[in-house]
Amino acid sequence: MSALLPPPTRPRIAIAGIHIESSTFSPQLAVAEDFEITRGDELFSRYSWIDETWSQAIEWLPIFHARALPGGVLERETYETWKSEILEGLRALGKLDGFFFDIHGAMSVVGLDDAEGDLITGIRSVIGTEPLVGTSMDLHGNVSHELFEGCDLLTCYRMAPHEDALESRRRAMRTLALRTLSGLGKPAKVLVHIPILLPGEMTSTRIETAKRLYARIPQLEAQPGVIDAAFWIGFAWADQPRCKAAVVLTGDDADVIERLAMSWAKEIWEARDEFEFVAPVDTMSGCLEWARTAHRPTLISDTGDNPGAGGANDTTCALGELLDFEPVMSGDLTAIVASLHDAESVRAAIDAGTGAVADFVVGGKIDRRDPGPLPITARVQHIGTDPLGGSTAVLKVLRDGHDTGLTVIVTERRKQYSDLESFTRLELDPTATDIVVVKIGYLEPDLYELQRDWKMALTPGGVDQDLIRLGHMKIDRPMVPFDENVDSVQLRVITG
Numbered sequence: 001m002s003a004l005l006p007p008p009t010r011p012r013i014a015i016a017g018i019h020i021e022s023s024t025f026s027p028q029l030a031v032a033e034d035f036e037i038t039r040g041d042e043l044f045s046r047y048s049w050i051d052e053t054w055s056q057a058i059e060w061l062p063i064f065h066a067r068a069l070p071g072g073v074l075e076r077e078t079y080e081t082w083k084s085e086i087l088e089g090l091r092a093l094g095k096l097d098g099f100f101f102d103i104h105g106a107m108s109v110v111g112l113d114d115a116e117g118d119l120i121t122g123i124r125s126v127i128g129t130e131p132l133v134g135t136s137m138d139l140h141g142n143v144s145h146e147l148f149e150g151c152d153l154l155t156c157y158r159m160a161p162h163e164d165a166l167e168s169r170r171r172a173m174r175t176l177a178l179r180t181l182s183g184l185g186k187p188a189k190v191l192v193h194i195p196i197l198l199p200g201e202m203t204s205t206r207i208e209t210a211k212r213l214y215a216r217i218p219q220l221e222a223q224p225g226v227i228d229a230a231f232w233i234g235f236a237w238a239d240q241p242r243c244k245a246a247v248v249l250t251g252d253d254a255d256v257i258e259r260l261a262m263s264w265a266k267e268i269w270e271a272r273d274e275f276e277f278v279a280p281v282d283t284m285s286g287c288l289e290w291a292r293t294a295h296r297p298t299l300i301s302d303t304g305d306n307p308g309a310g311g312a313n314d315t316t317c318a319l320g321e322l323l324d325f326e327p328v329m330s331g332d333l334t335a336i337v338a339s340l341h342d343a344e345s346v347r348a349a350i351d352a353g354t355g356a357v358a359d360f361v362v363g364g365k366i367d368r369r370d371p372g373p374l375p376i377t378a379r380v381q382h383i384g385t386d387p388l389g390g391s392t393a394v395l396k397v398l399r400d401g402h403d404t405g406l407t408v409i410v411t412e413r414r415k416q417y418s419d420l421e422s423f424t425r426l427e428l429d430p431t432a433t434d435i436v437v438v439k440i441g442y443l444e445p446d447l448y449e450l451q452r453d454w455k456m457a458l459t460p461g462g463v464d465q466d467l468i469r470l471g472h473m474k475i476d477r478p479m480v481p482f483d484e485n486v487d488s489v490q491l492r493v494i495t496g
């Protein structure tokens with residue numbers, strides 16, 4: 001596909017979207033304050049390539065974008081307000097040539113099982129069926145029938161961790177722009193759903209099996225007649241019929257893309273039993289037993305409550321186990337719990353003052369899963385602030401009036417301790433600590449370099465890696481890994 005000369009009037013493409021990944025198993029709700037909102041030309045800061053030649057041939061018309069860190073289900077009223085703003089913005093623009101839907105793809109809204117499907121259906125009701133619609137998504141998003149129906153060009157990230165997030169967004173906008181400029185009209189598209197639902201920690205593209213399956217993309221896109229090939233892992237921590245893996249191919253040769261999509265989907269389906277965790281896994285108590293003799297620093301991912309995936313950031317399973325772990329409580333080993341979202345304990349620490357000893361009841365206030373809020377006696381070791389976590393207190397746990405080896409970080413807002421600077425800002429040195437427990441899944445580069453031994457604890461929480469114990473009710477069945485007898489599953493091509 002090549003760009004023709006821009007016509008005298010540039011094609012008009014509007015932009016809007018809401019970007020959040022919501023766990024429906026997390027008791028917290030996402031609210032407007034959790035989002036960074038951009039309107040009008042402010043949106044161009046998301047598209048650093050806007051001055052590239054292909055992009056200048058388009059009149060981009062940004063309306064509204066809201067973006068939050070992964071969290072809970074979005075309040076209905078907030079969603080409806082934003083949806084209305086987007087639809088009114090589109091109405092005011094009049095006739096459009098295209099629309100760019102800038103989303104994550106795993107947003108949940110109270111009372112809706114397919115939020116992005118609802119939003120694009122609303123958008124189509126305003127712009128009509130004619131304009132070309134392109135979307136760029138996270139590979140942990142879901143492709144429902146409504147979303148597939150509403151979009152003409154769908155693509156997603158190809159790397160997890162998502163090092164190609166910007167590149168993917170650029171690719172999606174460029175494809176949309178070039179297609180619009182070409183005057184060729186809508187391409188053909190095919191969707192194949194694959195009944196697999198896997199946690200992100202089993203599908204890192206840095207290792208097999210996902211690595212091999214994503215490596216197919218350049219070969220697929222090299223075939224004549226193919227515009228884009230995309231593979232969604234899907235989002236495991238929502239209980240909705242749309243949650244499953246998906247393959248979408250777009251192109252100008254309907255037969256070719258159908259054949260390629262089906263063979264790729266079959267290859268993914270055949271690999272369903274090959275996905276493995278990116279690191280050794282164990283229960284939290286198993287991880288601590290192992291940590292007695294592991295290399296230092298020993299890192300333990302408290303995966304079930306990972307705020308980076310939507311966890312509430314305040315479950316106390318890991319802390320509870322540490323409070324019973326004699327090597328740390330006796331002070332022979334040192335450990336940091338990073339962290340608990342607990343504004344109440346932060347306030348109590350500030351009231352007590354640095355150096356003061358006080359009783360606290362920490363964690364378990366939002367996600368009350370066992371063991372729930374835990375009483376500790378602690379010295380306020382440090383009070384600080386963090387750009388994301390807000391006011392933050394470092395609590396040194398005491399037992400019978402003596403220091404233990406245990407330090408607990410409590411924060412005013414949700415905050416993931418994924419980099420070294422977050423610790424050093426609080427005058428903590430994880431490199432000199434025996435055991436560092438972080439609410440995270442796979443490790444970000446800083447932590448990966450810092451650890452000498454690493455395990456992932458399969459802790460309970462809103463983003464439990466043990467999917468089966470979450471109790472999904474509304475997903476399609478059969479589904480891997482929920483069902484054993486899946487041999488009769490037939491993959492089906494949906495065309496559009």
Ligand SMILES: [Zn+2]
Nearest residue numbers: 138139140162
């Ligand atoms: Zn993702």
